[in-house]
Amino acid sequence: MRKYELLAADIVKLVGGKDNVISLTHCITRLRFRLKDEGKAQDDALKALSGVVTVVKNAGQYQVVIGNAVGDVYDEIVASQGIEGAGGAAADDDGAKKDMSLLDRFIDLVSGVFQPVLGVLAASGMIKGLTALLGALSIIDPKGGTAQMMNIVGDAFFFFLPVMLAYTAAKKFRMNPFAAMTVGAALVYPSLAQIMGGAPLYTLFAGTPFASAVHIEFLGIPVLLMNYASSVIPAIVAVYFGAKVEHFFARVIPTVIKGFFVPFCTLLVVIPLTLMVVGPVATWAGQLVGAAAMAIYDVSPVISGLFIGGFWQIFVMFGLHWGFVPVMLNNIAVYGYDPLVVTMFGATFAQIGVVLAILIRTKDQGLRSLSIPAFISGVFGVTEPAIYGVTLPRKKYFVLSCVAAGVGGALVAFFEIHIYMYGGLGIFEYPCFVDPATGDLTGMYNGMIVSLVSFVLGFLLAFPVYRDEAKEATSLAVTTTDEKTNAVQREILAAPVAGKVVPLANVPDEAFSAGILGKGIAIEPSVGRVVAPADATVTTLFPTGHAIGLITDKGAEILIHIGMDTVKLEGKYFHAHVQQGEKVKKGQLLIEFEPEKIKEAGYPVVTPVLVTNTASYLDVVPTEAGTIAENENLITVVA
Template structure:
């Protein structure tokens, strides 16, 4: 630790002294300080100090970027200055409290990130198709229109299937099982059933009155349209992942391949139709009742409420509680003056996106914002929400503010919706009175959308700043990229052996996985983190683990030691058991194994390495307890 004492002293001196420190933790590369007064810190001096990569001030933290030695510097600071660690050092998420809203946004954004490209592309196709029809370039009844509509709508219609895949990766569920859940939600027969005969009405006379078309083992099923929906499949996969793990824990290995998905689908899909769907439906009805009540109290207040929160309602599927009110108003009164106040939301969103696109220096964000803006013009805002503003929640909130202002304008001028039709700029004709041909409503609609757009743009443009991220160079990619990492502590202590030097071609070639090997100094294999034992050889010479974060590990004690048939090995765990970090898994006699003519070099491999950007082994020569053995780049 002495080698880092001077660096530790320099850091503490230039952040304003230990009295200026509220707390300090560390992640993969950074010391994360919470300071009483960041103005007391001498940032430029720290940036020029040897051993410090840079300094980042973000999220209420003063972050000193060290690199691989951050753990040693952190320990030295604690030791020399007597500062108490408020948490065990680990990854970013583990070391800071995350609110429910932050967790939700992180989860939804992570699920949508892989599909953003095709989401934006589909939205652009939908928008351009509507434009071609509006300009009479193509016939809305012709084959060209039908094909283009299929191209644009196909992805959105089957969105639950795609989100089933990405949510499965997020929640660590079998991908194809999760896609099966998504496919069930958009199964075509459901639409026909929803139009069929009503068996009876559930909770008639109440806000939650629902027509029951079918039952499942005597339980009423409240059907709803899940095409293009988001939240139901995410919730279903979240619970499905937990159910799948429970089933897998008790299922015999020989049956897991087909019985685990069999049982999981039989539980999760009915659960989604019976519980998750109805809850979403009733929540939507409750929102509708609240919106109508507010409008009766004050139209402008209702405009702010509906307009400002419309995008949130859509994200949760709660807008389905408002759409029936709109349709009912149009059919009964000939117009809707209430729900129409949502109209500015699209334009507020694209106003924010345009400001970000013009201000950002991030090429990837700029490339994503451009098609999101274009599709948003035509009313398709999912790429803008999930790809641009929601991950940067401050700007999503700004879009809601702009939408609320637009909603207030619509309500103030008494704008009415006469036809339920187009979105975005193609929604303007919906404000024309089809009886009197009065177009004044359209002009006010254009005004409201312009106000929403300008509000989003004007608020965002002067304050937007790219998020400060630290880039690291991947050891295999050879180029800089923004990364997240998971740390695998060593399960065995000893001298490091590069994987290519392992005296076994299968391990050395990497065909069994990527990682590193250890020549053990003692005879214990311990759990590198909290994980589940998924494979346990009866001979005790090898064990397969899956960490709670989904990283699959193979620890193989020695080379060809399977031939010992369990001799000199003592197994301390059972297959399917969930073990804690540091728990002893296997004990073995190093000297007796060597005396029997076998190498004890132990490969530690990440077998599902193809799911990650990179697998980075330690550069240490000797590894001790709690040392990092492998860094998994996500």
């Protein structure tokens, strides 16, 4: 079995199955589903999967946060689950958008167009930044063959960016992608530069900000030629317009000649109108957007940096950061640099500063196992594991990271740091602060100072105040062992299974043994039945019957997982007696299973019983007994 085949199958099943999926894309850390009915998705079950960090719903997308392995999981879903990738919109997509707000539609549009190209976009920016850095340090000759070759590698994507965006926009607007790419290619057609280099016939709008030289006419109509290399808005608007034209011709042209006549008519109409009207108007719109962004920044650069830096991680959580991507790219295309969106730079380092403080202070091995990879990912700019796995569940520390990030943003503005190309994240962003025109390294050095200050401030804010929740709980529990005291509220969970008690650390699955999914205990069953550990509601019942999630009437969230990898049995040897959403009483039969047959099939039957909202409690204390009977006291949670 391939590495992510089981995870891919579980994710698709828990989002409501293949038939519930309209489209699927992914970014650096998240699978981004468009679902017909989000109500069919099982949020808690998805969050409980080993390999899934959390679930986020935003802008009409159902986002499953995976982390660094998201590309591999995405590829496995596309390969094994029969779901088309690349974000192609289905016919039902229009209906799915009806309930979306204008902001949600804008975010959905921007993310859909830019997500597929972000990896190559960042890589090209990193190469351009590295080339500028090596030239500034005199490691290579800026005019030599090595620099020229590296410039070709780094510039190729950006020069033909209108073609790339035309392709992704075609997927979004449902236009023939090759027709759309032809429109994008027309914007960067080499002869346009030669024509623009000649003497103009006359000038339109002379004396206004929109003054434009006219070099050619088409059917007697003036054509306003502009430089569209590396531009963002013109290609997207042109493809939106092109999709409408193409759909019109597809409706009116007879089927027998559609194959070639629809693109013939589409290109003959769209490309001239793009060069004469759409391109110039979109370019002017881009210049206005850039001017507006700069005007906001100029009011108070430091306050702008404080705001964007401080709230950046919140923007990322809700997907709102996508609204800033075109602003940054547009500023770089119009001015050659961006001074505004770059103020988010310190957020990454503030986050990992807090994570390092927690990593050093905590004695919780489960939290340590989360913090180490989260810290490493954050160094390279991927902060979702840090946010969702470490700081956000401990809200105070997430707020502290935002404070440090705000200070970092204000410093970016104070030092007047500009980003000259969209490149990598984290430490890979340093070369993007090198001015490629002058080779000035000041921005990079100041960027290093900002990252260091943000990191140290995040660490210093969190380190003195952090207290390990488990440690607090232990000290408090010592003073409240008398059954008569009411100093704390407790809930006692009964054993849902009879058998031998097994420490969680001995369970042969890291997600359980490391406490990643929550604290608790495991039982080697002596009988094949699971009963309710308390009065509760069934929140999750896996279709295979191998696991069940409950929330008790007092608020404890319980996961009972029968055996290891038993999902592969696809329900064989399991029989559920309750349904999802059903209210159950303590001791009520939930699931029957056949332990011996499960063992004969090659699967361990050790059954973890976890309190998945462990972070909501001061302590989760399992029994010290060696064996336990059904309905005996198994776990005590201290609220």
